[in-house]
Amino acid sequence: MAIATTGTAMAILGREALPPSVWNWSRGYIGGHVGGRYGRTSFTNPFGPSIYGDVVDIPSFVAGGQIGYNWQNNSWVFGGQGERNSTREPELVSGDKSSIR
Secondary structure: OOOOOHHHHHHHOOOOOOOOOOOOOOEEEEEEEEEEEEEEEEOOOOOOOOOOOOEEEEEEEEEEEEEEEEEEEOOEEEEEEEEEEEEEOOOOEOOEOOOOO
16 A cells, blocks of 8 residues: 655656645634524423423524634644634523523
């Protein structure tokens, strides 16, 4: 079994190697994202039946952002990134579904 890169294989075959990549990943970036999720949970109440039933729907909103920097050295890319995410969902305390933020 032989393993070779494209440039090495072309040189062995007597062809001209490919030119170096024109892409350079060295730079900073910033971005954001938004979305949603949906959950459903079921439970039993030892103190009696809940006024909302045994199943509670939990919709939520998700948002966040990221910032970072990449540095390319030949074919290697190194970088660092920081990110922050947040979610908003109904606050369920003692079966109270009315307090949605």
